Amino acid sequence: MAQLQKSIDKRNALIKATIELVNNNGFHATPMSKIAKMANVSPATIYLYFENKQDLVNKTYIDVKTQYTHYAFDTYTDTMSVEQGFEVIWKRIADFKLNESENAMFLAQCDNTPIIDEPSLQEGIKHLQPLLDLWERGKQEGLIKDMSNYLLYAYAINPLSFLMMAQKRGAFQLDRTQIEDAYQSAWNSIKSK
Amino acid sequence: MAQLQKSIDKRNALIKATIELVNNNGFHATPMSKIAKMANVSPATIYLYFENKQDLVNKTYIDVKTQYTHYAFDTYTDTMSVEQGFEVIWKRIADFKLNESENAMFLAQCDNTPIIDEPSLQEGIKHLQPLLDLWERGKQEGLIKDMSNYLLYAYAINPLSFLMMAQKRGAFQLDRTQIEDAYQSAWNSIKSK
DNA sequence: AAAAAAAGAATGAACGTTCATTTTTATTGT
DNA sequence: ACAATAAAAATGAACGTTCATTCTTTTTTT
Numbered sequence: 001m002a003q004l005q006k007s008i009d010k011r012n013a014l015i016k017a018t019i020e021l022v023n024n025n026g027f028h029a030t031p032m033s034k035i036a037k038m039a040n041v042s043p044a045t046i047y048l049y050f051e052n053k054q055d056l057v058n059k060t061y062i063d064v065k066t067q068y069t070h071y072a073f074d075t076y077t078d079t080m081s082v083e084q085g086f087e088v089i090w091k092r093i094a095d096f097k098l099n100e101s102e103n104a105m106f107l108a109q110c111d112n113t114p115i116i117d118e119p120s121l122q123e124g125i126k127h128l129q130p131l132l133d134l135w136e137r138g139k140q141e142g143l144i145k146d147m148s149n150y151l152l153y154a155y156a157i158n159p160l161s162f163l164m165m166a167q168k169r170g171a172f173q174l175d176r177t178q179i180e181d182a183y184q185s186a187w188n189s190i191k192s193k
Numbered sequence: 194m195a196q197l198q199k200s201i202d203k204r205n206a207l208i209k210a211t212i213e214l215v216n217n218n219g220f221h222a223t224p225m226s227k228i229a230k231m232a233n234v235s236p237a238t239i240y241l242y243f244e245n246k247q248d249l250v251n252k253t254y255i256d257v258k259t260q261y262t263h264y265a266f267d268t269y270t271d272t273m274s275v276e277q278g279f280e281v282i283w284k285r286i287a288d289f290k291l292n293e294s295e296n297a298m299f300l301a302q303c304d305n306t307p308i309i310d311e312p313s314l315q316e317g318i319k320h321l322q323p324l325l326d327l328w329e330r331g332k333q334e335g336l337i338k339d340m341s342n343y344l345l346y347a348y349a350i351n352p353l354s355f356l357m358m359a360q361k362r363g364a365f366q367l368d369r370t371q372i373e374d375a376y377q378s379a380w381n382s383i384k385s386k
Numbered sequence: 387a388a389a390a391a392a393a394g395a396a397t398g399a400a401c402g403t404t405c406a407t408t409t410t411t412a413t414t415g416t
Numbered sequence: 417a418c419a420a421t422a423a424a425a426a427t428g429a430a431c432g433t434t435c436a437t438t439c440t441t442t443t444t445t446t
Contacts, residue, residue, distance in 0.1 A: 007425085026307045028221020031401060042427045044404075053402065112305035112358070114219045147374060150359045155378050158355040159347035165305070166343045181340060185348050185382045200391090224435055235393045237438075246436065 011049050013039040018060045019106045027057060027115045058120040061110050064103045069127035071096045076130065082138040083187075086156075089131055090186055093157060094179055097164040104164055131157075135190075145192045155189040204242050206232040211253045212299045220250060220308045251313040254303050257296045262320035264289045269323065275331040276380075279349075282324055283379055286350060287372055290357040297357055324350075328383075338385045348382040 017038035021030040032053055036043040050056040072092045076085055097104045110116045116124075135152055138144030145152070159182065167174055174182075210231035214223040225246055229236040243249040265285045269278055290297045303309045309317075328345055331337030338345070352375065360367055367375075 010426095024307065026221065028219065028308075032403080033401080043402085044428075045426055047403070048425065108305050112301050114217065115221075148365055148371065150356065150365050151371060151375060151378075154352035154355040154359075154375070155348070155382070158352055162347040162351040163343065166347075172341055172343050178341065178344060182344060182347070185344075189348070189378045189382055203392095225437080226435075236436085237394075238392055240437070241391070 007049075010039070010041060010045070014041065014046060014049060014056070015060045015063055018056060019064065019102055022057070022060075022109065022115075023102060023105050026109075027113070054117065057110075058116055060106070061116045061120055062123055064106055065124040065127055067100075067103060068096055068107060069130075071100070073130050076134075078130070078133070078137075082134060082141060082143045083191075085134050086138070086187065086190075087183065089134070090156070090183055091179075094160055094182070097160050098167065098174060101164055101168055104161075105168060108161055108165065138190075142192060144190050152190050156186040159186070200242075203232070203234060203238070207234065207239060207242060207249070208253045208256055211249060212257065212295055215250070215253075215302065215308075216295060216298050219302075220306070247310065251309055253299070254309045254313055255316055257299055258317040258320055260293075260296060261289055261300060262323075264293070266323050269327075271323070271326070271330075275327060275334060275336045276384075278327050279331070279380065279383075280376065282327070283349070283376055284372075287353055287375070290353050291360065291367060294357055294361055297354075298361060301354055301358065331383075335385060337383050345383050349379040352379070 014035060017035045018030070021034055021038065032046055033043050035056075036046055046056065050059060072089055074092060076088050076092075078085070080088065110121075132149055135144055135149055139146050163174060163182065166172055207228060210228045211223070214227055214231065225239055226236050228249075229239055239249065243252060265282055267285060269281050269285075271278070273281065303314075325342055328337055328342055332339050356367060356375065359365055
């Protein structure tokens with residue numbers, strides 16, 4: 001028990017270090033030695049927890065993606081109305097992107113570069129299913145535009161990634177009013193007239 | 194003249210090779226030797242055209258960003274109405290992202306990772322000025338919502354990046370109808386009611 | 387023939403990974 | 417409860433490879 005606990009701590013430390021270093025330097029410029037140093041571990045120890053560097057970053061990706069979707073769907077239940085469900089999920093996603101921006105930035109980098117291998121990407125996509133289900137229900141009820149889920153996502157959810165990025169760069173600051181504006185924009189772009 | 198011409202061809206070949214290899218493998222997994230091979234050039238020759246690897250990727254970024262904005266603003270003049278101007282620009286951007294997807298993907302990767310250094314990123318941002326000017330005009334005329342340009346961009350332009358990515362992955366296909374839908378979404382999210 | 391451009395081989399540094407060893411933890415016999 | 421011993425976890429140094437960059441030589445251009 002104590003021994004297992006210790007192992008999990010070390011694994012978490014390695015994943016945390018990976019996120020921080022990859023965010024700041026990119027995958028190509030983060031040597032295993034630096035990850036080890038930041039996690040207070042010997043380089044060789046990494047290989048007790050992960051097969052190799054690729055495996056480490058794949059597992060980190062899935063870990064963070066899981067956190068993300070748990071966070072997003074935490075307050076949602078499928079007994080909610082479509083409109084309420086969407087609002088709840090959207091605002092949780094906004095929260096995550098703005099409060100857990102280290103994690104969110106890591107995901108953005110993974111989703112826009114070839115550092116994660118295809119199977120791990122697929123694995124990550126599965127976790128968004130509840131949102132897609134909600135949209136299907138909304139379409140059946142005639143509340144949500146009958147268009148591809150990709151278009152819905154592009155217009156309702158993806159803008160948050162851009163805003164997070166801009167905020168991270170210090171380009172501007174998202175306050176409560178702007179979040180509310182953005183939410184209205186999101187809902188307007190998916191609801192049927 | 195012939196000599197200069199030859200040099201420009203070689204430079205272009207190097208930039209083209211960089212785009213293709215970085216798209217497929219990421220910056221960290223594209224050695225200079227492979228770039229040289231794909232451009233039919235010796236590794237040493239790269240250093241006649243660029244200071245080092247970082248300089249090569251910075252210059253490539255600025256090159257592609259310049260192409261992008263020239264393409265976007267090609268049919269736009271500031272004598273157009275705000276609405277028409279926006280439509281023209283938006284549709285050119287959509288065209289670029291869908292037809293020149295190699296270039297667009299390279300930009301997406303650069304904008305979501307730390308591979309490009311800050312001065313070069315700043316340099317790239319400048320080129321979007323005409324769109325920001327158009328929005329300012331639209332706000333003064335009361336046609337466009339009075340909100341941060343970042344929010345306008347997030348909801349009107351950025352979704353195209355996501356759609357391009359999805360299309361590139363083969364996840365779905367953007368046809369004329371969907372482009373038109375997307376454009377309406379974009380305009381609705383920025384026009385004042 | 388001089389200068390510029392290009393090439394290929396060479397170099398040194400950095401990296402991912404492994405190996406031999408030590409340290410820590412768990413198990414057993416008394 | 418405690419040594420003795422086995423197993424597991426962790427380490428630092430070392431290895432082989434790869435890579436960006438440079439050096440020397442050859443080719444092309446002026």
